[in-house]
Amino acid sequence: MQIGVNVPNFAPGTDPQVLRQWAQTVEGLGFDLLMVSDHIAVTPDVAEQYPAPFYEPFTTLSWLAGVTHRVRLGTTVLIVPYRHPLLTARMAANLNRLSGGRLVLGVGVGWARQEFEALGVPYQRRGALTDEYLQAMRDAWRNTDDYDTDPIPLWVGGNSDAGMRRAVRLGDAWHPLRLTPDKLTDAAGRLDVIAAELGLPKPALMPRIALQETREPVTDPGRLAGVGTIEQITADLNRIRLLGAETVVLDPFNDDLTEIRQPERAWRTLAAVAAYAKNQEDR
Numbered sequence: 001m002q003i004g005v006n007v008p009n010f011a012p013g014t015d016p017q018v019l020r021q022w023a024q025t026v027e028g029l030g031f032d033l034l035m036v037s038d039h040i041a042v043t044p045d046v047a048e049q050y051p052a053p054f055y056e057p058f059t060t061l062s063w064l065a066g067v068t069h070r071v072r073l074g075t076t077v078l079i080v081p082y083r084h085p086l087l088t089a090r091m092a093a094n095l096n097r098l099s100g101g102r103l104v105l106g107v108g109v110g111w112a113r114q115e116f117e118a119l120g121v122p123y124q125r126r127g128a129l130t131d132e133y134l135q136a137m138r139d140a141w142r143n144t145d146d147y148d149t150d151p152i153p154l155w156v157g158g159n160s161d162a163g164m165r166r167a168v169r170l171g172d173a174w175h176p177l178r179l180t181p182d183k184l185t186d187a188a189g190r191l192d193v194i195a196a197e198l199g200l201p202k203p204a205l206m207p208r209i210a211l212q213e214t215r216e217p218v219t220d221p222g223r224l225a226g227v228g229t230i231e232q233i234t235a236d237l238n239r240i241r242l243l244g245a246e247t248v249v250l251d252p253f254n255d256d257l258t259e260i261r262q263p264e265r266a267w268r269t270l271a272a273v274a275a276y277a278k279n280q281e282d283r
Helices: 015-027 057-067 084-097 113-119 122-140 161-170 182-196 228-241 264-282
Strands: 002-006 033-036 072-079 104-106 156-157 173-175 208-210 249-252
Touching: 002 072, 002 264, 015 033, 015 264, 033 057, 033 104, 033 208, 033 249, 057 072, 057 084, 072 156, 084 104, 084 122, 104 122, 113 122, 122 156, 122 161, 156 161, 161 173, 161 182, 182 228, 228 249, 228 264
Parallel strands: 002 033, 002 249, 033 072, 072 104, 104 156, 156 173, 208 249
Antiparallel strands: none
16 A cells, blocks of 8 residues: 655745755655645635645646656645636646556535635536546546646545545546544445445555644544544554555644644654555564
């Protein structure tokens, strides 16, 4: 199982130098994937969770591609209805080509109603637009003379049945976000059922989980996967591996904006996870 990291690309304290340090830390520790989030208009509902400045993902990943060499680069998740599908297809194809085929495109329908309004996109149609746009992007990429790119993996987010159905119909992977260990196990089983109902192959499992190390074990039944002592975190990773996940993405942002300015704690936890992953490989 490969391991990726969701790098914060927002909030005061984030700047080009910090983003460079994040990228070089993630790659230097041996992680397989670096991902960033997506917002365009930092409306009040967005700013409450992800305050400005917000670094746009295609621009950011293009720059980070130039300061890294091996690590894959991705979005978790790109809000599909925000951009014309041919623009997204073009930017993704160009970035994939310029980075040497390193792009992973995680996609979702979005949630910020005020941001949809600011962009003039109908919030109530976001699911239907996502389906339409993803199909248009896939159709565009078939013209390899024009788009000049190798296949780009599409990881479809969304924890609901609708998100799973979209992943089965239109994605290469299902990319659930921040679940408890039990809910992730149950959802992985539900994905099998939905794929069978639709008569289609089951997409790969590529979850994003929290990453928050604590000194004492977390006993709350609502504990998210990836929260707790390093022993709990590594046990969660092993459980996810046994579910058949091909990649898991660690998300070190846990609503504490002070950690954006002081990423060293997250880097120490990532170093411990990297040591665990290397030990697993050496067995």
